[in-house]
Amino acid sequence: MRRLLFALAIALLIASTWIGLTQGQIVPVQRNILYAHVPNSVCALLCFVVLLAASIGYLATGRQGWDLVAAASAEAGFVFATILNATGMLFSRAEWNVWWTPSPRLVTSAILWFLYAVYLILRVSLPGSRHRNPRICAVFGIIAFLDVPLVFISARFIPDIHRPNFSFDSAWQTAALMLGMAGTAVLAAALIWLRTSLLRSRLKLEEELLQ
Amino acid sequence: MLNVCSITKTFVTRPVLRGVDLDVPEGQAVCLCGINGAGKSTLLRVVAGLLRPDSGSVTINGHNIRSDPEKAKRQIGMISHASMAYPELTVLENLVFAARLYGVPDRMERIEELLTGAGLMSYRHDRAAILSRGLLQRLAIARALLHRPTLLLADEPFTGLDGDSSERLLAIFDQFVRDGGTILMTTHDTRLGLRCCRRVAVLDKGSLIFDAMKEKIDPDRFADDYLSYARGMS
Amino acid sequence: MNDLGKGNPEFRICDFWLGLRAIIVKDIVVELRARQVLPTMVVLGMLIVFILRMASESALTGGAGPVLGAAALWVAFLFSGLLAQERSFASEQQNGCIDGLLLAPLDPGTIYLAKLLANVIMLTIFEVVVVPIVVVSFNLHVTGGWLHLAAVLLLGNLGISSVGTLFSAAVQLTRTRGSLLSIVVLVILMPMMIPATFALLVLFGAMSGQTQTLASVQGSGALAFVGSFRAAVGYMLAFDAIFVVASWLLFEFMIYD
Numbered sequence: 001m002r003r004l005l006f007a008l009a010i011a012l013l014i015a016s017t018w019i020g021l022t023q024g025q026i027v028p029v030q031r032n033i034l035y036a037h038v039p040n041s042v043c044a045l046l047c048f049v050v051l052l053a054a055s056i057g058y059l060a061t062g063r064q065g066w067d068l069v070a071a072a073s074a075e076a077g078f079v080f081a082t083i084l085n086a087t088g089m090l091f092s093r094a095e096w097n098v099w100w101t102p103s104p105r106l107v108t109s110a111i112l113w114f115l116y117a118v119y120l121i122l123r124v125s126l127p128g129s130r131h132r133n134p135r136i137c138a139v140f141g142i143i144a145f146l147d148v149p150l151v152f153i154s155a156r157f158i159p160d161i162h163r164p165n166f167s168f169d170s171a172w173q174t175a176a177l178m179l180g181m182a183g184t185a186v187l188a189a190a191l192i193w194l195r196t197s198l199l200r201s202r203l204k205l206e207e208e209l210l211q
Numbered sequence: 212m213l214n215v216c217s218i219t220k221t222f223v224t225r226p227v228l229r230g231v232d233l234d235v236p237e238g239q240a241v242c243l244c245g246i247n248g249a250g251k252s253t254l255l256r257v258v259a260g261l262l263r264p265d266s267g268s269v270t271i272n273g274h275n276i277r278s279d280p281e282k283a284k285r286q287i288g289m290i291s292h293a294s295m296a297y298p299e300l301t302v303l304e305n306l307v308f309a310a311r312l313y314g315v316p317d318r319m320e321r322i323e324e325l326l327t328g329a330g331l332m333s334y335r336h337d338r339a340a341i342l343s344r345g346l347l348q349r350l351a352i353a354r355a356l357l358h359r360p361t362l363l364l365a366d367e368p369f370t371g372l373d374g375d376s377s378e379r380l381l382a383i384f385d386q387f388v389r390d391g392g393t394i395l396m397t398t399h400d401t402r403l404g405l406r407c408c409r410r411v412a413v414l415d416k417g418s419l420i421f422d423a424m425k426e427k428i429d430p431d432r433f434a435d436d437y438l439s440y441a442r443g444m445s
Numbered sequence: 446m447n448d449l450g451k452g453n454p455e456f457r458i459c460d461f462w463l464g465l466r467a468i469i470v471k472d473i474v475v476e477l478r479a480r481q482v483l484p485t486m487v488v489l490g491m492l493i494v495f496i497l498r499m500a501s502e503s504a505l506t507g508g509a510g511p512v513l514g515a516a517a518l519w520v521a522f523l524f525s526g527l528l529a530q531e532r533s534f535a536s537e538q539q540n541g542c543i544d545g546l547l548l549a550p551l552d553p554g555t556i557y558l559a560k561l562l563a564n565v566i567m568l569t570i571f572e573v574v575v576v577p578i579v580v581v582s583f584n585l586h587v588t589g590g591w592l593h594l595a596a597v598l599l600l601g602n603l604g605i606s607s608v609g610t611l612f613s614a615a616v617q618l619t620r621t622r623g624s625l626l627s628i629v630v631l632v633i634l635m636p637m638m639i640p641a642t643f644a645l646l647v648l649f650g651a652m653s654g655q656t657q658t659l660a661s662v663q664g665s666g667a668l669a670f671v672g673s674f675r676a677a678v679g680y681m682l683a684f685d686a687i688f689v690v691a692s693w694l695l696f697e698f699m700i701y702d
Contacts, residue, residue: 293541311467312549
């Protein structure tokens with residue numbers, strides 16, 4: 001079942017890239033990186049929502065499965081956030097000749113990356129009991145999620161002189177974008193699923209080793 | 212008055228308590244023995260509400276420690292290895308702080324009563340940092356009894372005490388039981404434990420393997436090697 | 446001692462205040478007597494201001510004073526604030542005192558609020574010493590009024606303390622390095638820094654144009670901000686409210702094992 005998901009994701013992504021590069025090419029050519037940038041930003045946020053849900057689930061039920069989903073979605077989200085920031089910087093350099101500037105979108109992307117990074121560091125660095133560490137990470141997951149809308153609003157204090165102001169003027173482009181989003185979302189789901197079961201089996205192995 | 216029901220607790224992958232059941236009626240003093248790592252301190256901490264078990268429940272006079280912590284905790288006084296005293300505060304200040312935490316109504320009179328009873332009157336303005344182990348233990352007991360608890364939990368209370376201090380502690384425990392209180396204590400020193408407790412229990416690898424009244428056991432053989440005694444009996 | 450169980454009244458609301466006040470007073474007395482954290486905080490704050498002042502010497506011409514001053518102030522605040530947060534549960538580590546707090550019939554939320562307020566008080570003491578030093582070093586003119594400045598600093602204080610107290614419990618009680626607390630608090634507090642700096646710049650008279658307290662201002666270059674002072678303060682208020690409430694609710698998950 002998981003392989004189907006991965007296959008579907010790759011198919012959608014290939015379709016999106018193909019359409020994007022042939023029929024739906026945006027002029028000038030460097031803007032095509034948006035096909036990678038936008039779906040990644042949506043996915044990075046989506047993974048955060050999953051992280052929030054898993055954190056709340058863990059605190060409410062205490063079941064370890066939720067904690068594993070949280071860890072997996074944090075890792076996936078971190079990857080998406082990294083790609084998001086990288087493509088964003090490339091776009092910004094191509095479009096406005098600066099690598100980075102404190103515009104609201106870029107600030108939000110940066111902080112999203114930092115939130116994921118700190119979450120992952122917390123997961124790795126906290127020693128101690130089996131119950132407290134996932135709980136601490138879960139609390140951080142919730143607090144971090146509360147931070148995201150606040151980042152968005154606070155960034156409004158910075159003048160957004162770099163607002164991208166073009167729209168998609170052909171159905172092909174919209175199609176390519178939608179396919180890209182769908183593909184990335186499915187990829188995210190598949191990755192989280194895969195990572196969760198990998199973590200689960202590793203945990204089982206460790207437990208058996210200690211018995 | 213104390214109902215411990217099927218308590219399980221696992222630390223990382225090591226199970227420390229496996230389904231422990233214990234019922235203690237009012238006015239009884241129970242001595243819990245076991246080797247290091249058997250789970251005695253863990254069980255005591257679960258009863259005190261300091262540790263949350265994986266499963267099971269603890270009820271004190273009908274109040275569940277998890278769902279009704281305020282009423283349940285008011286009835287518990289605890290002594291453990293650590294004195295729970297702030298080194299920068301004086302003996303008196305430590306007790307005043309504890310009295311405020313528990314909302315003791317007649318704060319100053321009660322503190323005076325306990326200071327006299329524990330023999331700490333002359334030390335009351337000394338900072339806890341300079342007190343000896345014996346004096347700290349006395350402070351811990353005064354703190355535990357401040358709010359007039361009905362259940363006293365004592366985790367290895369005789370450790371590090373000389374003969375005199377141990378006798379003093381035993382006297383306090385005896386008085387507590389005479390006044391109708393319940394005691395659950397853990398100790399390695401079974402002779403002292405048997406002196407003040409009417410009931411003994413042995414915890415081994417997280418399970419209660421032995422539980423009997425003092426009259427039913429051979430105190431000398433038990434004091435010599437309670438583990439094999441208990442294992443032999445079960 | 447023969448009146449067991451009789452001294453156990455039902456829980457009263459005044460017990461909450463009694464417990465709260467008891468912990469706050471205890472925290473402050475312990476800190477004043479230990480004399481460890483407060484002096485360190487103040488000296489660290491002063492050092493940070495000093496270093497930033499020296500580092501920005503060449504840039505201080507051309508009206509960059511307020512910008513650098515505001516930045517120095519918040520950086521000093523954040524890093525010294527982190528020290529304050531760390532201490533709030535460090536004192537409970539010794540002698541198993543944290544057990545003493547957890548044994549008591551107190552709601553964990555009460556412990557959180559008490560620790561939070563104690564931290565806020567510590568940071569305020571720090572403010573009183575270090576803020577005048579910043580004003581003097583960077584030659585700032587508090588045209589917006591000292592009262593407004595105090596209010597903005599209080600809001601920043603609450604923000605740092607709210608998240609700091611919550612995670613300090615986690616970090617201290619699991620015996621990890623303090624740097625872990627730093628990254629957690631800094632990342633959560635990042636968004637608040639933008640309107641916070643903006644508010645300070647308005648108060649230091651750096652934003653050009655109209656009356657600084659109410660109107661919409663728009664700067665340029667290093668002072669590129671939009672919005673009004675009211676919006677900035679409103680944001681900080683909302684930020685504090687959200688995180689104090691969230692931390693208060695989530696605190697019990699941090700301290701129980």
